[in-house]
Amino acid sequence: MWHHPWNHIECNEWSQMALDLILSPLQHPLLPGEARQQRLYRLLRSAILDGQLNAGMRLPGSRQLAGEQRMARNGVLFAYQRLLSEGFLVADRGGTRVAGLPSPAAAAATAVAPEVFLSRRAAGLAATRLPEELLPFAPGVADLNAFPWPIWSRFLQQAWRAVSARQLAYAEAGGEPALRRSLASFLRARRGVVCSPEQIFIVAGGQLALDACARLLADPGDRVWLENPCYQTARNTMRAAGLDVVDVPVDADGMAPPGALWHERPPRLLYLTPSHQYPLGSVLSLERRLAFLKHLKAGENWLIEDDYDSDFNHVRPGRGRLRKRKIKHAKPVATVVAA
Template sequence: MSHELDLILAALDDAPPTGEARQLRLYRALKAAILDGRLPPGTRLPGSRQLAADRRMARNCVLFAYQLLLAEGFVEADRGGTRVAPLPLVQPGAGAGAPAGAVDMLSRRARGLPPVQRGESLLPFAPGVADLNAFPWRSWARFLQQAWGEVSARQLADAEPGGEPELRRAVAGFLSARRGVACTPEQVFIVAGGQAALDACARLLADDGDTAWLENPCYAPARNAMQAAGLKIVDVPVDHDGMAPDPALWQAAPPRLLFVTPSHQYPLGSVLSLERRLDFLQRVQAAGGWLIEDDYDSDFNHAQPGARPLPAIQGLRPDAPVVYVGTFSKLLYPGLRIAYMVVPRWAAAGLGEAIRSLYRGGQAIEQRALARFLESGQLTRHLRRMGPIYRARQQALRSALHAHFGDACPVLGGQAGLHLVLCLPDGPPDTAVVRAAWALGVAARPLSAYYAGQAGANGLLLGYGIAEETRIPELVGRLAQAVLG
C-alpha cells in the first residue's frame, strides 16, 4: 500500500462519525483523492481482502466502494488487480478550492440577496414560531397513518398539479369559514411553502423591470422574491394604519405588484385600515396591476378576544386582481412546507397552467392528511384553544418589558399574530443586542434589518409563541442584560 493511500485511509478512520455508511465514506475518500491528484493514474489499489483486513472492515464494504469507482470510470480492473484509471483532464490540486472570482460567478440577483439567520427557531422569543409542544400531534399522526394506509403508486409519484383535490376543497372551505375568502376549490393552488407562493407571484404576474411596491419595513422573503425576479422595487412607508403611499406615487410609479401584509403588518404589527383596503383595490385595478395579500399571521385576534380574525381583502371584491397567499407552516409545524394561493376565478385557468408548468407537486400523503385534519375541525379547535394561551403570553411579555424598560422603549403591535416589537430609540444598535442576547440563550431579530436603505428604526422583534408564560419575566431579564450591558 502506498504511503499516500495509507494517509488517506488513516484520515478516514480518524474522522468523526457522520452517520453515513462506512462503504460510502470509503468510496468518497478514494474518489476525492483521485480527483485532486493525490492518487495519480496508474496507482495500484490494494486487493479487497487485504484492504479489508488492514482497516478492520468487512470485505463487502471495500467491494462496494471499488464497484462504484469502477462504474464511474475512476478505476479500472485488470489481471493485476485495481488501479486508478487515466484521467488526463485532472491535474494535481484541481478542485481543491474555489476558482478565482467565485462570488462573481453568481448572478447579480444572487449576490444581492441578504444572508439568512439560522438556528434560532427553538430559542425563546424567536419570531414566527408557534408552540409546537401544544400541537395535537396524536391526531395529526392518526391522519397521516390513514393517508399512508391508502397509499398507491400515484401518491408516491408527483402530487396532483396544483395540489391534491381533497386539500383544495378543504382549504376553500376553511378560508371561507375563517377568513371570509370567497373562492371555489378551482381557485386554490397548493405550493411548497410560503416562499414558493411569493416566488410564483413575482415570476408569473410580472415581467423583468416591472414595478413592485413593498412595505417599508418589509417581510424579508417577499423582498428577496421580488428582487430575484428582477422587479423594480419601490419602498412605501408604513404608519399605524398600514402601508401609506404618497398619493402622487400612484401616478409616478404605478405598481404592477403591490405586496401587503394587511391583517398584521410584518414586522410592525399595524392593521391596514378598511379605507386603504378599498382604495388599494380600486387603484391597483385601474393601474392594471395585482395586489398580493399575504395573510401569514392573522389566525389570532388579540384585540377582540373570541372574535373572528379580520376578513381578508380578497373577500371585499372577489373578482378583483388579488392573489391571497397563506401557509400552514406556522399553524402546524415549519417543516411541513405546504402553502396555498387563491387567485381570481377569471385567472384560475391561465395562472393554474403556469403554476403547474413551473412547479412540480409533492407531499401527496401530507396533503391528504392535512385535508382530513381541516375537515375534521381539529385545526380550528386547536386555534381556539391556543388563542387565550397566546394572549396571556403576550400580556406577560408586555408587563415584563415595561418593568425593565419603562416608557422609554415603546412596544408596537399585538393586535394579532405571535410577536411584538420593542423599540430602542436611544439604545445600542439592535444588531449588537441580538448577538448579545443569542449568547444568553434568547432569540430576537433586529428591526433595522427589515428596512430598505439606512433609515431603519432601532428595535427588536420578539416572538412569544414558544415562550412559556412563567419563564417570560426571567427571559426578559436576560434580554435587558443584553440591551443594558
C-alpha cells in the same frame, strides 16, 4: 428548541449509522507503530472537526463501543479521556457527548472568503443568516412543543393506510383535489373568500407562492411595492424575479404610500401583510383597504395579500380579507396546523 418523541428515536438511529461509518477504518490493518486507540482518537477528532458528529450528539458508553469495535475498553477510555481534555467532548450524567464547537461555516467566515462567481441577480440579494437553533420567541415559529404529536401521528397513519398507486404517481399540477376542496370550504367559512377549488394552488411553502406570483403576474423590470420594513424573503424573491422594488413606509395603520407615489411610480405588484404587518404588527385600517381597492380597480396591477397569521387574534379585532378579483392570497397552512 422544539422537539417531539420521534426526534430522539430517529436521531439515535441516524447517529449510530453515522458513527459506524466514521469508525469503519478501525477494522482496517494498522500501520507500523500505530495503536487502535490512537486511530480511534484521530477518527473521532476528525469527525468532530469536520462536523460529521454534531454538537450534543451522545457517544456510546466505553463498554458498548469497545464491544462493538472488538477492542479493549481501556483503548476507548484513552480516546475519550484525551478528547475530553482537549475540549472535543463533554461528560455529564447523560453520558459522553460532542462539545459545542464553532461550525466549519463559522470558522470559514473568519478567514478570507474566496471569490464566488454568482450572477448579478444573486449578488443583489440581501444575505440571510439562519440561527443554529430556534430560540424562544423566534419570529414565524409557533410553540411546537404544544403540538398534539400523538393525534397527528394517528392521523398520519390513517392517511398512509389509504394511499394507493395513484398517490405515488405524478400529482395534479394544482395540488391534491381533496385538499383543495377542503381549503376552499375552509376559506369560505373562516375568511369569507368565495373561490372554487380550481382557483387554489398548493405549493411547498410561502416562498414558492411569492415566487410564482412574481414571475407569473409581472415581467422583469416591472415595479413592486413592498412595506418598509417587510418580510426580507419577500424582498429577495421580488429582486430575484428581476422586479424594481419600491419601499413604501409603514405606520400604525399599515402601508402608507404618499399620494403622489401612485402617479409617479405606480406598481404592477403590491405586496401587503394587512392582517398583521410583518414585522411591526400594525393592522391595515379600513380606510387604507378601501383606497388600495380603488386604485386596483383603476389600474392594471395585482395585489398580493400575505395572510400568514390572520387566524390568530391580535390586540385589535381581526378584519376580513381584501376582496377583489385582482388579489392573490397566500396562506401558509403549516402555521394554522401548528397553532
